[in-house]
Structure formats: C-alpha cells, structure tokens
Amino acid sequence: MIRLGIPSKGRLMGQTFDWFSERGINLVRSESDREYAGHIEGIKNVQLIFLSASEIPRELSSGRLHFGVTGTDVIQEKLVGFNRLVDPVSELGFGFADLIIAVPSFWVDVETLDDLDAVAAQFRYKHGYRLRIATKYHRLLREFLMKAGVADYQIVDSQGATEGAVKNGLAEAIADITSTGNTLKANHLKILSDGLILKSQATLFKSLSAEFSQEESQIANLLIEKLST
Amino acid sequence: MTVLKDISLEAKNLAAIFEATGAEVVEMDFLQISNLLLDLYGEDIRGRAFITNDPVYGEMMLRPDFTIPIVEQHMANNVSPARYTYCGKVFRRQEEFPDRPREFMQVGYEIFDGANPAKADAEIFSLVNDALSGIKVRISTGDIGILMAAVSSLSTTETRKKSLLRHIWRPQRFRTLLNQFSGLSSKPHPIKDAKDYNKIIDKFEIIGSRNVQEIKERLQQLKSEHETAPIDSAEVKILDDILSLKDTSKVALSYLEKVSKKMPGIEKTVDNFAKRLDFLENNGVNVDLLDFEGSYGRTSMEYYDGFVFGFYSETHKDLAPVATGGRYDALTERMGQGKRIPAVGAVLRPDLTLLLRGNEHD
Numbered sequence: 210m211i212r213l214g215i216p217s218k219g220r221l222m223g224q225t226f227d228w229f230s231e232r233g234i235n236l237v238r239s240e241s242d243r244e245y246a247g248h249i250e251g252i253k254n255v256q257l258i259f260l261s262a263s264e265i266p267r268e269l270s271s272g273r274l275h276f277g278v279t280g281t282d283v284i285q286e287k288l289v290g291f292n293r294l295v296d297p298v299s300e301l302g303f304g305f306a307d308l309i310i311a312v313p314s315f316w317v318d319v320e321t322l323d324d325l326d327a328v329a330a331q332f333r334y335k336h337g338y339r340l341r342i343a344t345k346y347h348r349l350l351r352e353f354l355m356k357a358g359v360a361d362y363q364i365v366d367s368q369g370a371t372e373g374a375v376k377n378g379l380a381e382a383i384a385d386i387t388s389t390g391n392t393l394k395a396n397h398l399k400i401l402s403d404g405l406i407l408k409s410q411a412t413l414f415k416s417l418s419a420e421f422s423q424e425e426s427q428i429a430n431l432l433i434e435k436l437s438t
Numbered sequence: 439m440t441v442l443k444d445i446s447l448e449a450k451n452l453a454a455i456f457e458a459t460g461a462e463v464v465e466m467d468f469l470q471i472s473n474l475l476l477d478l479y480g481e482d483i484r485g486r487a488f489i490t491n492d493p494v495y496g497e498m499m500l501r502p503d504f505t506i507p508i509v510e511q512h513m514a515n516n517v518s519p520a521r522y523t524y525c526g527k528v529f530r531r532q533e534e535f536p537d538r539p540r541e542f543m544q545v546g547y548e549i550f551d552g553a554n555p556a557k558a559d560a561e562i563f564s565l566v567n568d569a570l571s572g573i574k575v576r577i578s579t580g581d582i583g584i585l586m587a588a589v590s591s592l593s594t595t596e597t598r599k600k601s602l603l604r605h606i607w608r609p610q611r612f613r614t615l616l617n618q619f620s621g622l623s624s625k626p627h628p629i630k631d632a633k634d635y636n637k638i639i640d641k642f643e644i645i646g647s648r649n650v651q652e653i654k655e656r657l658q659q660l661k662s663e664h665e666t667a668p669i670d671s672a673e674v675k676i677l678d679d680i681l682s683l684k685d686t687s688k689v690a691l692s693y694l695e696k697v698s699k700k701m702p703g704i705e706k707t708v709d710n711f712a713k714r715l716d717f718l719e720n721n722g723v724n725v726d727l728l729d730f731e732g733s734y735g736r737t738s739m740e741y742y743d744g745f746v747f748g749f750y751s752e753t754h755k756d757l758a759p760v761a762t763g764g765r766y767d768a769l770t771e772r773m774g775q776g777k778r779i780p781a782v783g784a785v786l787r788p789d790l791t792l793l794l795r796g797n798e799h800d
Binding site: 289290313314315316317318323326327328330331332335336339340347348351352354355356357358359360361362363364375376378380381397 | 476480481482484485533536601604605608610611612614635638639642643644645646647648650652653655656657660
C-alpha cells in the first residue's frame with residue numbers, strides 16, 4: 210500500500226486535487242469529509258492521508274509516507290539535511306511563497322542586510338538587548354543570517370500573525386513567507402533588498418527512507434511517470 | 439564501537455594530569471539559564487545547544503561548555519588568581535555534522551592569573567601538549583590579540599574600528615566592511631539627509647521600539663562615513679599581510695617585529711608573542727616547528743581575544759579538534775561588571791584521544 214500525504218485544508222488541498230487530475234489521476238476523498246483518508250480512482254493500493262502541510266515533512270522523513278505534497282519552505286525548515294531524506298518529484302506550480310526578512314517601512318536607513326547588521330549593533334547599544342526578529346522559520350533564518358555575518362539579533366518565536374509582531378511590540382523585524390507583499394505593506398513593513406531567504410512552492414516529494422515492496426515500487430514508478438515534469 | 443566506560447577511564451586519566459598541578463576541581467550544573475549564553479554567543483548558540491524550558495527560569499540550555507559558567511562563578515566570588523580543572527559531559531546539537539556526537543566528555547583547565555599572561559599561555563599549552571604525548575597531532579596557533587591591535591591602530595575613525603572589531607570572528611563580514619572602508623568596494627546605498635527626514639517620516643507609520651531619533655542618528659553616521667576618507671591602502675596592506683600570515687612561529691615573529699616598526703600599535707602584542715615563545719621553549723616545546731597563522735581562531739564561535747591554539751589529528755583529518763584553547767581576557771571583564779582578570783583556558787576531548795590512541799574495543 211503506497212501512502213500519499215495530501216495537505217488537509219483550504220486552497221492548497223483544492224489545488225493539489227486539480228493538479229493531480231490534470232495529469233489523469235483523480236484523488237478521491239472518503240465519503241465522509243471528516244475522515245482524513247481517501248484513494249485514487251482506478252489505481253489500487255494507494256492510500257491518501259490528509260495531514261497538515263507542516264506535518265508532512267516529518268512523516269516523509271520517518272518513512273511513514275511514501276509520497277507527500279507540501280511546501281519547500283517547511284521541508285527545509287523542519288528537516289535537517291533535507292536532500293538526504295526526501296527527493297522532489299515535481300514542482301506543482303502553486304502555493305508560491307518567498308521567505309523574506311522585513312523591517313518597518315519608516316526605517317529609511319535600512320535597505321540591506323549590511324544595514325540590518327549595523328542597526329542591530331546600534332539597537333543593542335541603545336536598548337541593552339538584542340534586536341528581535343519574529344519568525345517560525347528559526348533554522349532557516351539563523352543559517353541565513355549566520356552566512357551573511359549578521360550579529361546582535363535574537364529570534365523570537367511567532368507561529369502566526371507574524372506580520373503584526375512589530376506593531377504589537379513583540380519584535381523589531383520579522384522573517385515570514387509572503388506571496389504578494391500586501392499584508393506586509395498593510396502592517397507598515399518593507400522587504401530588505403537582499404533579504405530573500407528562500408523561494409518556496411508546493412512540491413511533490415518522495416521519501417528516501419520509506420520502504421517500497423516490489424508491488425509498491427511498480428505503483429510508485431507509475432505515479433512518478435505520470436506526475437514528473 | 440568505543441565503549442563509554444573506556445572514555446570515562448581515559449577522561450579520568452587526563453583529568454588526573456590536570457589535577458596533579460594542584461588546580462581546584464570544579465563541577466557545574468547541567469542546566470544553564472539561556473540568557474547569559476545568549477548574551478555572550480548570540481543567536482548562533484541556539485543552533486548549537488539543546489534547549490529546554492523551565493516554568494520559573496524560562497529557557498534553559500544543557501551546558502554546551504564549562505568555561506562560561508566557570509568564569510561567571512569566578513567573577514561573582516572573587517577575582518584573585520585561581521586555577522580550575524573540570525571533567526564532564528557537554529551537549530551540542532549537530533546540524534552541520536550529523537555524524538558527530540551530541541554529548542561528549544570534556545576535560546578542561548582554566549587559569550585566572552594576570553601576573554604573567556605570556557607565561558600562563560605557555561603553561562596551559564604545555565599542559566595540553568604533554569597530556570597528548572603519544573598521539574600524532576598537527577598543532578595550529580594564532581593570536582587574535584595581534585589582529586585586534588592591528589585593527590585598533592588603523593588611522594581612521596573610532597566608529598570604523600569598532601565595526602571591524604565587532605566582526606573579527608566573522609571573516610566574511612569583516613572583509614565586506616574593510617573593502618567599504620578602504621574604498622575597494624562601493625559604499626552602501628545613497629544616503630538620505632537627516633534634515634529632510636521629517637518630510638519622509640510623515641509618509642510612514644512609526645511602529646516598534648526603534649525610534650525616530652535612532653534613525654536620525656544612523657543617517658548622520660552614514661553621512662559622516664560617506665564623507666570620511668578611505669583607510670590608507672598601505673595600512674590595509676599590513677592588515678591583509680597579518681591576516682594571511684602562515685609560517686613557523688619564529689619566522690612569523692620576526693616578520694611581525696618588522697611590521698610593528700611600521701605599525702607601532704601592535705608592538706605590545708608582538709612583544710607578548712615573543713615572550714610566549716621563550717616560555718614555550720623553556721617548557722621544552724620545539725617552537726621551530728610550531729605553526730602560526732594570522733587568522734587562526736577567527737571562525738570558531740568563541741570569545742578568544744589573545745593566544746589561540748588547536749590540536750588536530752594527523753591521521754583522521756575530518757575529526758573535530760582533539761584539544762583547543764585560548765585567552766579570553768575581555769570575557770572576564772564583561773562578566774565581572776567592572777572587575778577583570780586575565781584568563782586562559784583549554785579543553786581536551788577524551789573520546790577522541792582514546793580513538794587516536796587506537797586502544798578502543800571493537
């Protein structure tokens with residue numbers, strides 16, 4: 210039985226269904242919408258598992274899912290050494306999002322990471338604590354800033370409504386995903402010109418740790434053949 | 439498989455060598471309150487340490503090293519000279535090198551003594567060197583103090599020197615700044631005049647704790663940086679030569695002595711280097727073979743600001759260093775709230791020394 214993880218909620222789920230059906234594979238959710246399971250029309254032995262997109266990386270890396278659809282951003286944030294754990298089969302062409310660093314728009318002295326670093330030093334000197342950046346992408350942000358040589362900042366955890374963190378006094382800057390930038394603008398924030406950490410989109414991943422029986426391999430190859438771009 | 443029991447025994451043997459000097463044996467808590475470590479190491483420590491939560495103290499870390507808590511304790515109690523030794527486990531997350539252990543033994547030694555720093559440097563180096571006798575090692579040494587003195591003696595603004603000193607341990611950013619300050623690369627984006635700022639500010643909503651005054655001050659700084667002449671290329675050349683210096687200690691010393699004629703600001707630190715070599719030679723270290731690198735110790739996420747050294751396996755090139763150490767005078771001052779005492783420390787990895795002695799059980 211091949212186990213395929215599908216995002217369980219909202220637009221991402223709908224678009225995933227559409228994407229599969231455009232390639233001749235019809236995903237069918239079980240009769241009751243409340244049951245988070247399903248199958249593929251005409252292909253036996255594939256089980257659909259509906260999960261939160263943020264839990265799919267973990268299930269792929271443990272091998273409990275053979276395949277899964279989720280964003281590159283959560284894969285890279287949640288899986289250390291992700292390219293040894295999962296293999297991208299196909300990019301789905303939706304769910305586009307950039308993980309970026311943003312600061313208040315009225316910081317007219319800040320446009321680049323160079324500026325952010327200098328301001329972090331100034332801020333620590335003036336306020337006695339490190340400049341706070343709110344995000345849920347702790348690892349990606351830390352690695353990015355370490356490579357860029359930015360010092361004197363600290364990460365504060367923000368699992369939602371991150372764009373409001375500065376206005377609400379929880380942080381001085383944020384790192385979050387954005388697609389249009391409208392929410393950022395509405396929250397009086399602007400993106401650093403070199404503050405793009407990662408470009409993400411919905412992607413079908415294959416687990417590199419899941420076991421495939423001979424029969425499962427055959428189904429997997431059939432799926433990959435139909436779905437690869 | 440190396441057996442834990444054997445590592446413990448190896449650790450005990452190494453600790454016995456350190457304890458034989460008469461140093462005070464100390465133990466530290468496994469759980470450390472995060473704030474102090476965060477304050478000293480920055481956010482990067484969160485990527486290297488295991489973090490847990492206490493309902494009262496908040497974020498805590500499984501100790502990633504012993505030095506910080508030892509310095510904290512020493513500076514809180516007194517600042518009289520002392521020698522400490524310890525033996526115990528530290529805990530590190532391994533994201534970059536998943537094959538390295540998450541918990542391992544450390545046997546360490548710290549000297550708090552300002553009477554003769556060069557002698558203390560040599561003392562701790564020899565102690566480690568002797569403890570590792572019989573293991574084939576390659577030794578690297580350096581001196582962050584010489585580098586810092588060279589930066590401090592550049593004939594340019596204090597602001598620039600402070601910026602460079604802040605990034606001594608981040609070579610890439612250091613280079614970016616040095617290139618900007620010396621006119622080799624273009625300066626940051628065009629500067630808006632602080633006087634016109636009041637007009638700009640009306641367009642935006644003011645949010646967050648960084649205030650308008652701070653922005654005006656930085657605009658002023660950017661403006662004066664723009665108007666400051668580039669650092670003299672001859673001085674940058676000297677700094678570059680020190681950074682890329684790589685030779686045996688005596689050759690490196692005579693080179694640095696020549697350099698200090700042109701850059702008197704480094705004279706004191708170079709003189710200290712000379713004294714250290716004398717003491718090392720007295721201790722029986724063959725300084726003619728001892729390597730010195732101008733940039734050594736810059737990429738370790740540490741607090742060293744003087745003599746630095748590392749012992750590496752000759753046979754297992756991809757192994758973490760078997761022993762590392764260095765001087766951390768500024769750290770005692772930061773944690774001493776006004777008090778300070780020169781200090782130098784070193785740490786050994788018994789799991790690695792055991793592996794390299796080749797007597798682990800299979």
